[in-house]
Amino acid sequence: MKKTWTVLAAAAVMAVVAGGLMMGRDKTAEPAERPDDTKAVRTAIEAFTTAFQKGDAAAAAAVLTSGAEMIPDEGEPLRGRDNIQKALTEHFAKKKNTKFELEFESIRFPSKDTAIQEGNLKVTVDKDSSSKRFSIMAAREDGKWLLAFIKEWPDEEEDLKDLDWLIGTWSAKRGEQEVQTKYEWFGHKSFIKAEFSIVGKEKSISGMQMIGIDPETGDMRTWIFEADGGFGEGTVERDGNKWIFESSTNLTDGSVLTAKNILVQVNKDTFTWQPVDLTVDGVQYGNQPPVKITRVKK
Numbered sequence: 001m002k003k004t005w006t007v008l009a010a011a012a013v014m015a016v017v018a019g020g021l022m023m024g025r026d027k028t029a030e031p032a033e034r035p036d037d038t039k040a041v042r043t044a045i046e047a048f049t050t051a052f053q054k055g056d057a058a059a060a061a062a063v064l065t066s067g068a069e070m071i072p073d074e075g076e077p078l079r080g081r082d083n084i085q086k087a088l089t090e091h092f093a094k095k096k097n098t099k100f101e102l103e104f105e106s107i108r109f110p111s112k113d114t115a116i117q118e119g120n121l122k123v124t125v126d127k128d129s130s131s132k133r134f135s136i137m138a139a140r141e142d143g144k145w146l147l148a149f150i151k152e153w154p155d156e157e158e159d160l161k162d163l164d165w166l167i168g169t170w171s172a173k174r175g176e177q178e179v180q181t182k183y184e185w186f187g188h189k190s191f192i193k194a195e196f197s198i199v200g201k202e203k204s205i206s207g208m209q210m211i212g213i214d215p216e217t218g219d220m221r222t223w224i225f226e227a228d229g230g231f232g233e234g235t236v237e238r239d240g241n242k243w244i245f246e247s248s249t250n251l252t253d254g255s256v257l258t259a260k261n262i263l264v265q266v267n268k269d270t271f272t273w274q275p276v277d278l279t280v281d282g283v284q285y286g287n288q289p290p291v292k293i294t295r296v297k298k
């Protein structure tokens with residue numbers, strides 16, 4: 001009975017805390033040496049993304065230089081303001097409900113009238129989110145900052161940020177077990193720490209999980225620490241709105257639990273998790289059904 005409860009409880013721990021993430025580096029913007037110009041450049045970038053979000057090709061083109069270039073992460077490069085406006089018009093006719101979240105990093109001024117702004121862009125189309133890196137060169141013409149060159153590309157590391165909706169407190173109930181997990185950033189947003197507790201009829205356990213990027217391999221890793229001494233680690237891979245956590249945990253009774261935990265986002269306040277391929281010392285314990293996890297609202 002004790003081992004059975006330990007197996008299920010450990011599987012629940014691993015599954016509920018599955019889903020954190022790590023930002024590979026601190027994205028705090030560097031202090032600007034030219035605050036007025038910095039503000040003007042970023043205002044132009046925000047105007048472009050706002051127009052893009054509204055599907056207004058003319059407004060987006062209005063903040064571009066006549067010879068502007070745009071290199072999207074998919075498709076051919078676009079050159080010239082008129083060509084970009086035409087391409088955007090065609091794009092907006094096909095895709096709607098697009099939302100953007102900008103995160104500015106450093107800005108540089110190679111000359112009096114040019115600036116280079118870098119950062120991250122989270123794009124949400126309907127319910128599908130992705131993160132991109134961007135680099136934008138702005139030029140000042142007749143006293144006004146306009147965008148002259150826009151380049152974007154997928155950032156696999158920043159794709160992990162699509163899980164930032166997990167920050168907060170979550171709860172679930174399964175049979176006689178009640179589980180609560182709190183996700184919060186750790187350090188300079190270098191890790192996410194998840195503190196968990198499982199209250200059961202026979203026994204209660206608690207612990208924490210740290211999720212981060214292995215600086216040597218670039219892979220997303222997890223480390224689990226149970227309050228009674230159990231320890232586990234594993235890796236994470238993403239497939240659309242599904243995240244797969246594979247891990248191995250040394251339990252306090254000396255056995256080793258391996259499992260694959262599948263997290264699926266339903267919406268910003270709900271996700272499901274499902275432990276599958278559970279084994280203890282090589283003995284198969286099968287799959288568990290998905291469990292609904294909900295956000296605890298204040």
